[in-house]
Amino acid sequence: MVDCLLKGNPHLDCIYVDSMLGWLARMLRILFGAPVVYSAELKDAELAETECFVVTRDKDLFRRRRGPTLLIATDDHVKWVAAFLKMGLRPFAKSACPVCGGTLVEVSCEEAERAVGHKIRSHRCWRCVSCGRFYWVGSHWRGLRRLVEEAEKTTVDCLDIG
Numbered sequence: 001m002v003d004c005l006l007k008g009n010p011h012l013d014c015i016y017v018d019s020m021l022g023w024l025a026r027m028l029r030i031l032f033g034a035p036v037v038y039s040a041e042l043k044d045a046e047l048a049e050t051e052c053f054v055v056t057r058d059k060d061l062f063r064r065r066r067g068p069t070l071l072i073a074t075d076d077h078v079k080w081v082a083a084f085l086k087m088g089l090r091p092f093a094k095s096a097c098p099v100c101g102g103t104l105v106e107v108s109c110e111e112a113e114r115a116v117g118h119k120i121r122s123h124r125c126w127r128c129v130s131c132g133r134f135y136w137v138g139s140h141w142r143g144l145r146r147l148v149e150e151a152e153k154t155t156v157d158c159l160d161i162g
Ligand SMILES: [Zn+2]
Pocket: 097, 098, 099, 100, 101, 102, 128, 129, 130, 131, 132, 133
């Protein structure tokens, strides 16, 4: 069994991620700044018809789709990230808010500390312009770096069915 099946020309102008892949939606935003549409309320009909690139675990949806679609068949999260690295996405080139997909702007860490109400041991801090959440380089960020390093070493078997 392959790890994933790809059909159509994947483009990264907009990516619909189905409701079973919330973790991946957050990763695509924070690691790649990808324009991800993700919501538990996305309707099957909308996912079936959109011209955006659709990422799904649903075999029936994959079969019904005409536009570009990636079917993920593995539970291995590292391989999920590896599949996108293989498509040419560059990690950490840009970033979006993992929660809402909003743009992150760099702010002073003093501002972030005042907002979150505790000390932040980081020299770089960001605020999401859409939801107002703050982010900084901390243990979570180092975890993301390790994830990408692991994904870069991982082979993912993604079958392109054209
Ligand atoms: Zn946000």
